[in-house]
Amino acid sequence: MIDLRGLPELWRRSDVVVRDLPLALLLVVASLVPALHSRGTQLGDLPSRPFDELTGVVLALECLPLVVRRRLPALCLGLVALGFAIDQLRFYHTVAGMALPIALLSAGLHLGRHRRTTVAVATVGYVVLAVALHRHGSTEGVIGFGTFYLALAFAWGVGSWLRMSRAAEADHRRHVAERTRAAERTRIARELHDVVTHHVTAMVVQAEAARYLTAVPKRLDESLTAITDTGRRAVGDLRHLLDLLNPDHGTGARTSADGDTGPNGSVGALYSLASLVEQTRQGGQPVEFTQQGRPPEVAGSAEAAAYRVVQESLTNALKHDHGGRTVVQVRYDVREVTVEVHTDGTGSSAASPGGSGRGLAGLRERVGALGGKFSAGRRPGGGFVVRARIPAGDPS
Structure with a gap:
């Protein structure tokens, strides 16, 4: 049939x-x-x-x-x-x-x-x-012939109007596609900056510290192990980012570089602030970490943004206030996620890659897109402070 x-x-x-x-x-x-x-x-x-x-x-x-x-x-x-x-x-x-x-x-x-x-x-x-x-x-006369001509002209006009409408629609679709591609490139650049800058800065600081530990084999071994672990975390984060760009390439659960496992999007696997803080401590930065409330089992946009705020702040602490006391405070509640990171200014500038200025601007844009508030600046007594209030859930 x-x-x-x-x-x-x-x-x-x-x-x-x-x-x-x-x-x-x-x-x-x-x-x-x-x-x-x-x-x-x-x-x-x-x-x-x-x-x-x-x-x-x-x-x-x-x-x-x-x-x-x-x-x-x-x-x-x-x-x-x-x-x-x-x-x-x-x-x-x-x-x-x-x-x-x-x-x-x-x-x-x-x-x-x-x-x-x-x-x-x-x-x-x-x-x-x-x-x-x-x-x-x-x-027929002039009026009759003229009327018929106008009828034919109307048919041509309808076709021309349809042509302009289709062209305007195609132009609109093209501009939307261009804006979408530009936004996606910005998002990818921001994610790459957050991932690469943090891990590479930590590795550079750890490697610089290892140069002075040759006389203490145990400390030297710990420093080299920390560099290795940081590199593995960087590879894991980059692999996850590539999976987001190409969902068909990697599906299901993936083991993160720091040993946490879970489905894509789980807080334990992707946005573990405890692991992030521990990595920074291994780079020689004394970090006091306080977390109030319980993060959701599945990370949303607010949790991802909070993680990036802490990550960028700790990166800046390693680069500009290395060895200085650093405090990280994160609070989760039903309505919002609140983040505050500050240093006391007693550290020193570490030998690290120069900044592009994109990090804080990207955080301000990310938090603002979610309807939140972001601020960053120097403290009166020295050091710097970063604050973010991020509504829980995407803005409608």
Whole structure:
């Protein structure tokens, strides 16, 4: 049995010439129906004549070019207009005359080049046809011919309006796509900055400290182990980021570099503040960590943003206040997540990669997008403080 359910999709995928063929054939058949003889367009108000051996040629010339009305609109309009002119001058007045406004509408919609020239040539052709019909005794007059011309111009105008509407819609879609790509590039750059800067800064600080521990093998071994662990965490975070960019590549649970396991999005696997703080401590930064409330089992946008705020703040502490007392306070409640990180300014600037200034700006943008508040600056007594209040749940 033939599966008829797939026919609509097959028809939509077929060539436009095939899809336009039924309309052309329908007009030919309608023109040959005896009851419809002399019921078509009668320009010039002249009496009709019976069909003869030339009628078939005229019908073919008027109707069949419609099969290329979308692919070759100028050719279609020229052939249909010629057939229409012969139809009126031979006084057949067939139903096939309806092909002319269809061809004009299609040309207005699909014609991409020489549009003004087409309008000018079509207008001159119409004037020539009107003069010829007048010489054959037409009583239509200027008003009648002018009214018919306006009707044809309306068909062209409808096609032109559809063309402009489609172009505006395509332009809108293109701008939306460009804005989406730009936003996605910004998001990726922000994520890469957060991940790479934090881990690389920690590794540089740890490596710098290891240079002075060669006389203490145990401390040196601990420092090198910390560098290795930091590198593994960096690889794990980058792998997770790549999984977000390419969801088909990695699915299901993944073991994080710090040993936590869980499905994608779990707090334990991806946004473990305790592991983040411990990593920073291994880099030689004394961190006091306080957490109030219980984070949700599945991390949302607020928890992810809070994690990035702490991560960027600890990175800056390692870079600009290395060895100084650092306090991290995080509070979870039903309405919001509150984060405060500050240092006392007693540390020193560590040998680390220079900052780009993108980190804090990215945090301000991230928190602001969620409807929260973010601030960062120096403390009166020394050091710096970072504060963020992030509404729990995405803004509607």
